Amino acid sequence: AQTVTQSQPEMSVQEAETVTLSCTYDTSESDYYLFWYKQPPSRQMILVIRQEAYKQQNATENRFSVNFQKAAKSFSLKISDSQLGDAAMYFCAYRSGNYGGSQGNLIFGKGTKLSVKP
Amino acid sequence: GAVVSQHPSWVICKSGTSVKIECRSLDFQATTMFWYRQFPKQSLMLMATSNEGSKATYEQGVEKDKFLINHASLTLSTLTVTSAHPEDSSFYICSASYRARGNEQFFGPGTRLTVL
Numbered sequence: 001a002q003t004v005t006q007s008q009p010e011m012s013v014q015e016a017e018t019v020t021l022s023c024t025y026d027t028s029e030s031d032y033y034l035f036w037y038k039q040p041p042s043r044q045m046i047l048v049i050r051q052e053a054y055k056q057q058n059a060t061e062n063r064f065s066v067n068f069q070k071a072a073k074s075f076s077l078k079i080s081d082s083q084l085g086d087a088a089m090y091f092c093a094y095r096s097g098n099y100g101g102s103q104g105n106l107i108f109g110k111g112t113k114l115s116v117k118p
Numbered sequence: 119g120a121v122v123s124q125h126p127s128w129v130i131c132k133s134g135t136s137v138k139i140e141c142r143s144l145d146f147q148a149t150t151m152f153w154y155r156q157f158p159k160q161s162l163m164l165m166a167t168s169n170e171g172s173k174a175t176y177e178q179g180v181e182k183d184k185f186l187i188n189h190a191s192l193t194l195s196t197l198t199v200t201s202a203h204p205e206d207s208s209f210y211i212c213s214a215s216y217r218a219r220g221n222e223q224f225f226g227p228g229t230r231l232t233v234l
Binding site for chain 1: 150164209
């Protein structure tokens with residue numbers, strides 16, 4: 001079975017600084033997707049960034065980028081120029097590329113609560 | 119695009135009553151809908167997965183007679199918590215996916231259920 005581990009329950013960053021959130025996963029599959037979701041106090045889940053396992057290039061979305069280390073099964077999220085609006089829970093998630101069995105189920109880590117200090 | 123709504127956003131009910139939560143995909147036809155449960159300060163736990171017109175697939179440990187899921191159309195899924203008890207109080211989130219968007223899940227805003 002696949003697992004996702006986020007070892008940092010809480011993180012704090014100064015506004016305009018850079019912070020990295022860690023995520024590791026375990027799988028025997030070769031085809032899969034990895035995601036970072038943001039859940040602000042409103043509790044609406046927002047997709048921040050996604051990475052296809054077959055792509056070597058790290059995904060980027062504006063101030064958000066990932067460091068995807070497939071061999072190490074590591075998928076960290078870097079937030080540059082942190083803003084007050086970045087404060088939220090961040091969840092790392094895994095999805096199998098084999099839709100037939102799992103129907104695209106997401107497996108979530110326990111989350112990291114990010115605080116941004118002004 | 120790819121908007122998912124949930125209704126109600128919050129509900130308070132008495133112990134022993136049943137509560138129905140609706141999940142709708144507003145601008146797309148969902149191949150699959152998912153129901154999650156989230157306790158305070160915890161992660162999302164998948165309860166069940168459903169495809170239109172077929173029975174839901176429940177995760178291990180989720181009582182199918184307690185949490186009834188009906189996926190009547192490509193845009194609507196409902197979760198009914200039957201004979202609710204205080205321990206059922208939680209935040210329930212649905213999501214929907216469709217093949218044209220690579221089966222990416224789009225999340226609803228969630229429903230907070232409080233059972234007195």
